[in-house]
Amino acid sequence: xxxxxxxxxxxxxxxxxxxxxxxxxxxxxxxxxxxxxxxxxxxxxxxxxxxxxxxxxxxxxxxxxxxxxxxxxxxxxxxxxxxxxxxxxxxxxxxxxxxxxxxxxxxxxxxxxxxxxxxxxxxxxxxxxxxxxxxxxxxxxxxxxxxxxxxxxxxxxxxxxxxxxxxxxxxxxxxxxxxxxxxxxxxxxxxxxxxxxxxxxxxxxxxxxxxxxxxxxxxxxxxxxxxxxxxxxxxxxxxxxxxxxxxxxxxxxxxxxxxxxxxxxxxxxxxxxxxxxxxxxxxxxxxxxxxxxxxxxxxxxxxxxxxxxxxxxxxxxxxxxxxxxxxxxxxxxxxxxxxxxxxxxxxxxxxxxxxxxxxxxxxxxxxxxxxxxxxxxxxxxxxxxxxxxxxxxxxxxxxxxxxxxxxxxxxxxxxxxxxxxxxxxxxxxxxxxxxxxxxx
Amino acid sequence: xxxxxxxxxxxxxxxxxxxxxxxxxxxxxxxxxxxxxxxxxxxxxxxxxxxxxxxxxxxxxxxxxxxxxxxxxxxxxxxxxxxxxxxxxxxxxxxxxxxxxxxxxxxxxxxxxxxxxxxxxxxxxxxxxxxxxxxxxxxxxxxxxxxxxxxxxxxxxxxxxxxxxxxxx
Numbered sequence: 001x002x003x004x005x006x007x008x009x010x011x012x013x014x015x016x017x018x019x020x021x022x023x024x025x026x027x028x029x030x031x032x033x034x035x036x037x038x039x040x041x042x043x044x045x046x047x048x049x050x051x052x053x054x055x056x057x058x059x060x061x062x063x064x065x066x067x068x069x070x071x072x073x074x075x076x077x078x079x080x081x082x083x084x085x086x087x088x089x090x091x092x093x094x095x096x097x098x099x100x101x102x103x104x105x106x107x108x109x110x111x112x113x114x115x116x117x118x119x120x121x122x123x124x125x126x127x128x129x130x131x132x133x134x135x136x137x138x139x140x141x142x143x144x145x146x147x148x149x150x151x152x153x154x155x156x157x158x159x160x161x162x163x164x165x166x167x168x169x170x171x172x173x174x175x176x177x178x179x180x181x182x183x184x185x186x187x188x189x190x191x192x193x194x195x196x197x198x199x200x201x202x203x204x205x206x207x208x209x210x211x212x213x214x215x216x217x218x219x220x221x222x223x224x225x226x227x228x229x230x231x232x233x234x235x236x237x238x239x240x241x242x243x244x245x246x247x248x249x250x251x252x253x254x255x256x257x258x259x260x261x262x263x264x265x266x267x268x269x270x271x272x273x274x275x276x277x278x279x280x281x282x283x284x285x286x287x288x289x290x291x292x293x294x295x296x297x298x299x300x301x302x303x304x305x306x307x308x309x310x311x312x313x314x315x316x317x318x319x320x321x322x323x324x325x326x327x328x329x330x331x332x333x334x335x336x337x338x339x340x341x342x343x344x345x346x347x348x349x350x351x352x353x354x355x356x357x358x359x360x361x362x363x364x365x366x367x368x369x370x371x372x373x374x375x376x377x378x379x380x381x382x383x384x385x386x387x388x389x390x391x392x393x394x395x396x397x398x399x400x401x402x403x404x405x406x407x408x409x410x411x412x413x414x415x416x417x418x419x420x421x422x423x424x425x426x427x428x429x430x431x432x433x434x435x436x437x438x439x440x
Numbered sequence: 441x442x443x444x445x446x447x448x449x450x451x452x453x454x455x456x457x458x459x460x461x462x463x464x465x466x467x468x469x470x471x472x473x474x475x476x477x478x479x480x481x482x483x484x485x486x487x488x489x490x491x492x493x494x495x496x497x498x499x500x501x502x503x504x505x506x507x508x509x510x511x512x513x514x515x516x517x518x519x520x521x522x523x524x525x526x527x528x529x530x531x532x533x534x535x536x537x538x539x540x541x542x543x544x545x546x547x548x549x550x551x552x553x554x555x556x557x558x559x560x561x562x563x564x565x566x567x568x569x570x571x572x573x574x575x576x577x578x579x580x581x582x583x584x585x586x587x588x589x590x591x592x593x594x595x596x597x598x599x600x601x602x603x604x605x606x607x608x609x
Contacts, residue, residue, distance in 0.1 A: 018531050019520040020538045021513035023504075027542045043550025044557065047579050050546070051554065054500050055493040060470065063463065063499065248474055251492075255470040281463045282456055289503025290513055296500070344514050386518040 005308050008033040008301075022347045023290075026297040033304050046300045053299025054292050057251055058164050058171055062112075062157050062291055064254030067284040069111040071261040071272060072232065078120040080228045081106040087225035096132055097193040100125045100139070101146040105186045106229070108150020109236045112157040114382060115393045117147035122397040136400055138196070141383075141409035144394035145416060146189050148379035151345070152182030152372065155239055155257075158345055160250065161295060162371040165302070165353045169367045171250040172243045173439040177368045177430040181376055184429065185419045192415035200411065231264055244437055291346055298350035311358040318359060325363045329424050332356055333377055340381020344389060348378050365427075368440060372430040376423045380416050383409060448592075452509065455585065459502045466495040487567045494565075494575045501582035508539070509589040532597055540590040547583025554579060 012029035016022065027046065034042045085102035089095060103125065107117045122143040129139040151158050154175035163171045219225075238260060239253045248256070265272040272280070305311065318328050339348050353374070360370050382390040385402050391409075395402055423429055434440045473488030507513055520531050559573030 015538055016516050017519050018534055018538075019515045019517045020535050021508070021515050023513060024539050024542050027546055028538060031542065031546055041550075041553065043546050044553040045550070046546040047550035047554045047576075051497055051551075051576055051579050054497045056496075057489055057493055060466075060492055060496050063466065063496065064470070067463075067467070247478075252470065252474045255467065255474060258467055259471055278457075278460050281460045285459050285463045285499050285503045286507045286510075286512060289500050289507050292496070292500030293504040293507075293513065342516055342518065347514060387516060 002308060004033050004036055004304075005310060005313070007036055008304065008308075022343070023293040023297045026294070026301050026347075026351070030297070030301045030304050033308075037307075045303070049300035049303050050296035053296040056164055057249075058160060059292070059295065060251045061155075061160050061171070061254040063284060063288040064251070064258050065112040065155050065157055065160075066287050067281070068235075068254070068257040068261040069113055069116055070280050070284050070287075071258070071265045072110060072235075077110065077232045077269075078103070078107060078117075079124065081110070081232060082121070082125070083220055084225040084229035084233075086219045087222045090219040094193060094197040096125070096129050096134065097138075097142055097197065098190050100129065100142050101149075101186055101190050101193070104143070104146035105149045105153060105182065106233070108147075108153040108156075108182065110232050111150060112155045114147045114150050114379075115389050117150050118144055118390050118393040119397055121147065122394055126394075126398045135408065136398055137405045137408040140394040140398035140400055140405045141412055142189070142193060143398075144383045144388075144390040144405075145409060145412040146186065147390050147394075148382050148416075149182050149186045149189070151375055151379055152178040152185060154178055154236075155250075155254070156375070157291070158349060158375055159371065161291065161346055162349050162353060162374065164295065165298060165350055166357055166367055166371065169371060170439055173368050173434040174371055175240065175243065175250070176433040176437060176439060177372050178375070179433055180429050181372050181419070181423045184422060185376065185379070185416060188415035188419040189412055192411040196411050231268060235260055294347050294350055298347075298354075301351070302354040305354050311355050314355050315359040315362060325365075326425070328363065329360070329365075329373075332360070333373070333420065333424060336374060336377045337380060340378045341384045342387050343381070344387065345375070345378045345382060348381070349374060366431060366440065368434060369427050369430045373420075373424050376416075376420050380413060380420065383416075384413070452506070455502060456506060459499060459506065462495055462499045462502070466492060466499065469495065490565050490567050497575070498578045501578050502585070505582045505585035505589060508586050509592070511593075529597065533594065536590045536594050536597075540587055543583045543586035543590065547586065548580045551576065551579030551583055 008029045011032045012025050015025040015028060020028075027050070031042055031046055034040050034045055082099060082103045085106060086095070086099045089098040089102055092098060100121065103121050104117050107121060108114075111117065122140070125143060126136065126139045129142075130136045150156070156175070156178060159174040159178060160171055163169045163174055220228075235257055239257050242248050242253045242256065243250055262272075266274070318331060321331065322328060336348070336352065339352065343351075353371075356374075357367060357370060361367060382388050383394075385391065385406060391402060391405065395405060398405075431440060469488050469492050473485055473492070476482045476485040476488075504513075520528060523531065555573050555576050557573075558576055559571060563572040564570065565572060565575070
């Protein structure tokens with residue numbers, strides 16, 4: 001390992017442990033490393049990479065999807081989606097658990113953020129599940145894990161980040177590639193609910209109703225519930241249809257989503273007033289800025305990583321361990337799982353994509369497939385301690401503690417892990433749809 | 441001192457309003473780009489994409505400064521949370537100094553060099569023919585705001601045994 005790479009690692013890890021904002025850790029580690037190279041104007045290069053790293057048209061989709069998420073999130077959309085979900089799966093024993101997961105998946109198809117799904121859906125699903133006798137910890141664990149499906153189901157902000165940092169991967173291809181894996185993770189979580197409720201500890205975990213196979217809720221007819229959810233679901237049609245039909249780019253689709261949500265929230269549902277718009281814009285701008293500062297700093301660091309040939313180094317080290325692609329992918333998965341427990345998803349994707357992507361493409365893996373693998377993997381980390389955004393939001397919404405939720409979450413972790421293995425080793429799960437639409 | 445504090449609050453509120461205005465402009469800009477392309481009878485605009493990416497840089501950097509003021513950036517607080525309060529206070533000072541170094545060196549100094557060298561080479565945006573150097577001015581300016589917020593954080597940080605109120609600057 002060269003001295004420069006050592007400096008990069010030591011500065012980055014040292015600052016990270018001190019709780020310096022991750023974007024600044026990346027930035028300062030980059031500054032320190034470039035400074036030791038000698039002949040490069042450090043401040044100029046970092047400032048330039050940072051600014052040009054943000055100035056990218058595909059990244060514009062992020063503020064717009066964040067804004068439409070904020071516009072829709074506070075309104076009654078989550079509840080309408082839940083009515084639709086319960087009309088589909090609510091009549092089964094343990095129905096509320098399945099309704100929770102399906103609502104999260106539908107919400108994911110409208111918004112690009114998992115934490116927003118936990119707070120909007122958990123806010124009313126957790127009390128409702130508890131009222132029917134489910135253990136609160138079970139409801140929190142279920143909501144937190146189910147919400148991560150929204151990161152695989154398009155539109156998804158993290159896919160845009162991956163597309164930009166990986167160079168020239170198409171956002172549209174990634175969006176489509178996430179559909180089947182997202183559904184697979186959702187189904188796996190539902191299977192985990194089924195096994196827990198039916199076999200593991202029915203009376204303890206779930207309500208009497210679930211244990212005794214009684215329907216827990218009065219459900220609306222499918223048709224009426226569908227009509228209620230239609231305006232929200234239409235957003236998916238506009239965004240995905242527009243992108244796939246070649247009518248507009250992902251960025252333009254996201255801007256149209258903003259216009260659509262604005263009209264829906266202000267004039268159809270009448271849940272957002274004109275005076276509420278400036279604070280909504282500010283909230284979306286600040287959320288965006290967190291991601292963008294990370295993107296800009298990472299673009300500066302990826303210059304150093306490439307200059308120091310770090311991907312080649314990691315690749316050589318991995319291949320020295322094994323030349324079997326199955327083992328290498330397993331190693332990468334284990335490493336990302338460990339990283340994911342400590343680090344949020346966006347910085348993890350930004351830091352590890354430039355390192356691992358050249359390794360796996362060297363093995364003949366499609367970048368789109370790797371992006372989906374990485375996101376599915378890091379979704380697990382969002383629900384695990386010590387750092388897990390979805391777990392934290394779930395615990396605060398459900399007013400319980402992390403230590404109490406984690407045991408209930410274990411069946412869901414196992415389910416997500418099994419889905420991750422399928423996503424890793426069955427490339428067609430990710431690649432079939434983009435190929436069908438001639439995006440790959 | 442409270443007059444200074446009041447002025448500072450005004451400046452920060454101004455920065456918020458400016459960021460909101462930039463975001464509103466960004467939404468309208470991209471929507472106009474799509475509209476002009478698909479509505480017959482309107483000449484398609486080719487400048488909207490160009491403007492949009494610079495608006496994004498501005499929103500991101502000023503937003504990042506404001507987010508820093510509210511302690512909103514992602515960090516790994518797991519290890520620091522295990523320390524005792526006096527050690528935590530020390531670490532908080534180190535964090536502010538680290539951010540101050542980055543914002544001062546990379547954003548203010550490096551950003552200023554970026555502005556001047558881009559102006560000197562007279563680079564223009566392809567369609568609007570605007571000087572890119574001016575568009576980059578947001579890098580050193582947002583850096584100055586982050587430095588100011590670091591100092592604000594340091595002042596608000598109460599030393600052990602002091603009874604100063606956090607707003608007393």
